[in-house]
Amino acid sequence: MKFFIDTAQSAEIRTVAQWGMLDGVTTNPSLVAASGRNYRELITEICQFFSGPVSAEVIATDFAGMMKEARDWAKLSPNIVVKIPLIASGIQAVSACAAEGIATNVTLCFQPLQALAAAKAGATYISPFIGRLDDIGQEGMHLLREIKTMYTNYQLSTQIIAASVRHLEHLRQAALLKVDIATIPFKLFTEMLKHPLTDQGLAKFMADAKKIPQ
Numbered sequence: 001m002k003f004f005i006d007t008a009q010s011a012e013i014r015t016v017a018q019w020g021m022l023d024g025v026t027t028n029p030s031l032v033a034a035s036g037r038n039y040r041e042l043i044t045e046i047c048q049f050f051s052g053p054v055s056a057e058v059i060a061t062d063f064a065g066m067m068k069e070a071r072d073w074a075k076l077s078p079n080i081v082v083k084i085p086l087i088a089s090g091i092q093a094v095s096a097c098a099a100e101g102i103a104t105n106v107t108l109c110f111q112p113l114q115a116l117a118a119a120k121a122g123a124t125y126i127s128p129f130i131g132r133l134d135d136i137g138q139e140g141m142h143l144l145r146e147i148k149t150m151y152t153n154y155q156l157s158t159q160i161i162a163a164s165v166r167h168l169e170h171l172r173q174a175a176l177l178k179v180d181i182a183t184i185p186f187k188l189f190t191e192m193l194k195h196p197l198t199d200q201g202l203a204k205f206m207a208d209a210k211k212i213p214q
């Protein structure tokens with residue numbers, strides 16, 4: 001499974017990249033607004049130190065506007081992936097981007113037929129939002145499972161990104177489903193390394209190490 005980080009904080013991206021665990025970066029307008037950064041400056045900065053796929057989202061919702069933004073983003077760096085919302089004009093933009101060789105990440109996917117449509121349009125990635133479905137009492141993991149089955153049935157090459165990942169159980173279940181990628185917040189990168197028995201075991205090893213004759 002590939003790990004993408006879902007963040008607008010350069011420092012978090014640098015940290016996880018230094019750990020050797022990072023395969024890609026996703027951002028969205030809400031994360032960027034919360035960071036207080038200019039979107040273009042932020043993405044330019046990230047692409048200067050990180051060469052894996054970096055998703056930058058269009059703000060327009062009409063086809064012409066999305067294509068203008070998609071081409072602008074794509075010019076910024078060869079590793080840019082243009083994030084496009086799963087609406088009819090977005091699907092049209094995904095198809096046009098595919099024809100122009102622009103990589104896309106189709107965002108805000110909440111049901112499996114949306115994912116099938118995105119794949120047929122030529123999306124590079126599809127992002128089902130599992131946490132937001134859990135939030136409204138549905139089972140986000142069920143959506144992942146159905147998309148995985150559909151893509152396998154028809155040998156579709158669009159890569160699935162488990163998005164809106166809220167806790168380690170999401171990550172564990174997505175990995176067991178053999179989902180291609182999970183995009184996860186920084187805190188889960190640190191949480192996934194932890195277990196109380198690791199801390200206890202390390203404390204004992206360190207204490208015993210002091211008893212080893214020099």
Ligand code: E4P
Pocket residue numbers: 006026027028107127129131132163164165183
């Ligand atoms: C993915 O690309 C999105 O940016 C993200 O996973 C959304 O997560 P949220 O539901 O926690 O906002």
